[in-house]
Amino acid sequence: MAGRIAPYVVLLIVxxxxxxxxxxxxxxxxxxxxxxxxxxxxxxxxxxxCGIVNLAQAVFYxxxxxxxxxxxxxxxxxxxxxxxxxxxxxxVIALFIGWPILRLTSxxxxxxxxxxxxxxxxxxxxxxxxxxxxxGIGGIPKLNIGSFAxxxxxxxxxxAWTVAIxxxxxxxxxxxxxxxxxxxxxxxxxxxxxxxxxxxxxxxTRVFMLSALFGSIAGSLFAHYSSFVSVQxxxxxxxxxxxxxxxxxxxxxxxxxxIGALFITILPEYLSRLGDFxxxxxxxxxxxxxxxxxxxxxxxxxxxWDRLLRLGPKPKLKQAAHAE
Amino acid sequence: xxxxxxIQAILAGVTNGLTYALVGIGVAAIFKGxxxxxxxxxxxxxxxxxxxxxxxxxxxxxYWLAIACGALSGAAIGALIDILFVRYMMAHGANxxxxxxxxxxxxxxxxxxxxxxxxxxxYMLPAFGGDNVFIVFNAVIxxxxxxxxxxxxxxxxxxxxxxHHTTIGLAMMATSIDADGAATTGINVNRxxxxxxxxxxxxxxxxxxxxxxLISVDYTLGVTLTLKGFAAAILGGxxxxxxxxxxxxxxxxxxxxxxVSISSGYKDVISYGILIAIMIFMPNGxxxxxxxxxx
Numbered sequence: 319m320a321g322r323i324a325p326y327v328v329l330l331i332v333x334x335x336x337x338x339x340x341x342x343x344x345x346x347x348x349x350x351x352x353x354x355x356x357x358x359x360x361x362x363x364x365x366x367x368c369g370i371v372n373l374a375q376a377v378f379y380x381x382x383x384x385x386x387x388x389x390x391x392x393x394x395x396x397x398x399x400x401x402x403x404x405x406x407x408x409x410v411i412a413l414f415i416g417w418p419i420l421r422l423t424s425x426x427x428x429x430x431x432x433x434x435x436x437x438x439x440x441x442x443x444x445x446x447x448x449x450x451x452x453x454g455i456g457g458i459p460k461l462n463i464g465s466f467a468x469x470x471x472x473x474x475x476x477x478a479w480t481v482a483i484x485x486x487x488x489x490x491x492x493x494x495x496x497x498x499x500x501x502x503x504x505x506x507x508x509x510x511x512x513x514x515x516x517x518x519x520x521x522x523t524r525v526f527m528l529s530a531l532f533g534s535i536a537g538s539l540f541a542h543y544s545s546f547v548s549v550q551x552x553x554x555x556x557x558x559x560x561x562x563x564x565x566x567x568x569x570x571x572x573x574x575x576x577i578g579a580l581f582i583t584i585l586p587e588y589l590s591r592l593g594d595f596x597x598x599x600x601x602x603x604x605x606x607x608x609x610x611x612x613x614x615x616x617x618x619x620x621x622x623w624d625r626l627l628r629l630g631p632k633p634k635l636k637q638a639a640h641a642e
Numbered sequence: 643x644x645x646x647x648x649i650q651a652i653l654a655g656v657t658n659g660l661t662y663a664l665v666g667i668g669v670a671a672i673f674k675g676x677x678x679x680x681x682x683x684x685x686x687x688x689x690x691x692x693x694x695x696x697x698x699x700x701x702x703x704x705y706w707l708a709i710a711c712g713a714l715s716g717a718a719i720g721a722l723i724d725i726l727f728v729r730y731m732m733a734h735g736a737n738x739x740x741x742x743x744x745x746x747x748x749x750x751x752x753x754x755x756x757x758x759x760x761x762x763x764x765y766m767l768p769a770f771g772g773d774n775v776f777i778v779f780n781a782v783i784x785x786x787x788x789x790x791x792x793x794x795x796x797x798x799x800x801x802x803x804x805x806h807h808t809t810i811g812l813a814m815m816a817t818s819i820d821a822d823g824a825a826t827t828g829i830n831v832n833r834x835x836x837x838x839x840x841x842x843x844x845x846x847x848x849x850x851x852x853x854x855x856l857i858s859v860d861y862t863l864g865v866t867l868t869l870k871g872f873a874a875a876i877l878g879g880x881x882x883x884x885x886x887x888x889x890x891x892x893x894x895x896x897x898x899x900x901x902v903s904i905s906s907g908y909k910d911v912i913s914y915g916i917l918i919a920i921m922i923f924m925p926n927g928x929x930x931x932x933x934x935x936x937x
Binding site for chain 2: 365369371373418419421422424425426428429430432433434436437440441443444554558561562565593594595597598600601602604605608609612
């Protein structure tokens with residue numbers, strides 16, 4: 319038991335200490351990694367459990383961000399109102415859009431979500447009474463918990479990652495639940511699932527709604543953290559980034575999105591003197607993962623971990639158990 | 643709305659529509675031959691156009707030679723994608739999801755490469771026939787647009803003949819219908835797939851080169867062309883080059899008329915909305931042929 323808990327305790331300690339020892343700009347990147355991981359979870363759930371390539375996550379990310387920006391600056395509502403309104407709008411949009419388009423499969427669904435992403439961005443651009451278009455909305459207030467203002471990267475780090483871990487636990491519970499079993503059945507043997515009375519379309523729509531919820535929460539956090547939002551933050555490239563997070567990390571492991579998010583936020587920092595070179599690297603990384611490591615970086619690490627354990631004391635333990 | 647304005651919109655719609663049609667024909671050709679939807683078809687166009695621009699402006703090749711090299715480089719990229727990735731993945735039994743992600747990855751890589759190597763600015767090529775125009779019922783059409791329309795129609799018909807009357811075309815069709823059967827009759831299935839991708843790349847590059855004198859090409863154009871080409875191909879039932887041409891023109895006309903009657907900002911909203919609606923409500927396209935799978 320202690321052996322199973324130990325790695326988590328170590329991770330928790332490392333996680334708590336990190337912002338104290340890292341320079342401020344890296345902590346800042348880690349905040350973004352946490353926010354992106356939340357949005358990435360949604361894409362990852364759809365990809366890993368429903369086989370759906372979702373390229374529309376930037377739309378829900380944008381809805382969350384604009385809900386927060388508009389309600390807190392124009393209407394002066396408290397932060398929580400922005401988060402909730404964004405979440406409700408996103409989930410409702412996901413229901414009404416998801417229901418018809420989720421009857422499509424594979425390529426057609428992927429391109430439909432790509433089209434949605436472009437439509438969403440065009441609407442953000444056109445509805446400048448709401449979004450201020452390319453000028454953007456500035457002066458979004460910092461998030462407060464009670465009288466405690468989350469106004470430094472370090473303080474926001476704890477919030478963003480706590481929310482991310484909560485989402486991870488939620489996603490994990492979901493995949494281990496009855497619904498998770500239905501999801502697995504749907505992914506691996508859809509015909510059998512239908513014959514056992516699983517309503518595939520409703521199931522996919524629900525996961526799509528959950529994915530949208532994650533996207534929207536991430537968007538609200540982003541708006542509060544950066545205190546400025548504009549259309550450029552919610553374009554198709556952002557949707558590609560969220561997909562990249564899910565694929566790089568490995569969509570079947572729940573914590574894959576965290577690895578993916580760390581990869582795409584930290585790496586550009588070290589390649590910044592090469593201009594936009596990191597984008598090429600992201601594309602190449604995506605190709606390599608898809609071709610050579612379909613379980614993603616998380617899957618690769620798990621494989622490596624298993625192999626290390628097998629080389630280590632594990633086999634002896636097994637033999638001892640047999641001897642008894 | 644005067645009638646001149648409508649005629650002007652129709653001419654623009656047909657011209658843009660045939661550009662989408664050429665991209666869509668490439669999507670359809672690759673889908674027909676390999677059952678893979680190429681989510682990076684528009685990047686072939688951008689690559690072909692940018693390479694032509696570089697050969698023309700930096701290396702000062704004659705225009706016709708630059709165009710030939712640009713078009714062939716599209717074919718070479720297509721063949722490379724098959725040889726490097728698709729062949730390996732097919733051999734390892736990759737699922738459709740992996741092919742979607744692969745082509746998305748290639749699209750990101752190519753668009754990022756264009757951004758990295760030639761920057762954010764847009765590029766244009768000289769028009770065939772310079773700035774000359776034709777007057778049609780008081781509306782104006784550039785000579786280059788007439789060339790584009792003619793070449794696009796020629797390619798559409800040529801492809802039809804290619805698939806029905808040449809050995810390679812028939813072998814490609816046989817490979818896509820029944821790979822094992824084709825292999826037993828002595829068709830090299832892998833080579834046919836490489837040729838299919840090369841053909842798709844060639845068509846994509848030609849589309850890009852023909853469009854560049856009319857619209858400026860930058861690193862963001864690929865996604866737009868992919869989606870519009872895909873919409874054209876879907877409208878036409880996806881496996882039929884002639885259908886993609888009809889689909890492209892329809893899309894171009896709807897787009898042009900919506901600019902005139904609604905607003906240019908909603909152009910994409912309307913055309914992509916139509917794309918989604920068509921996929922849901924008309925799974926076999928306008929010409930109604932059966933043959934699409936996966937939706």
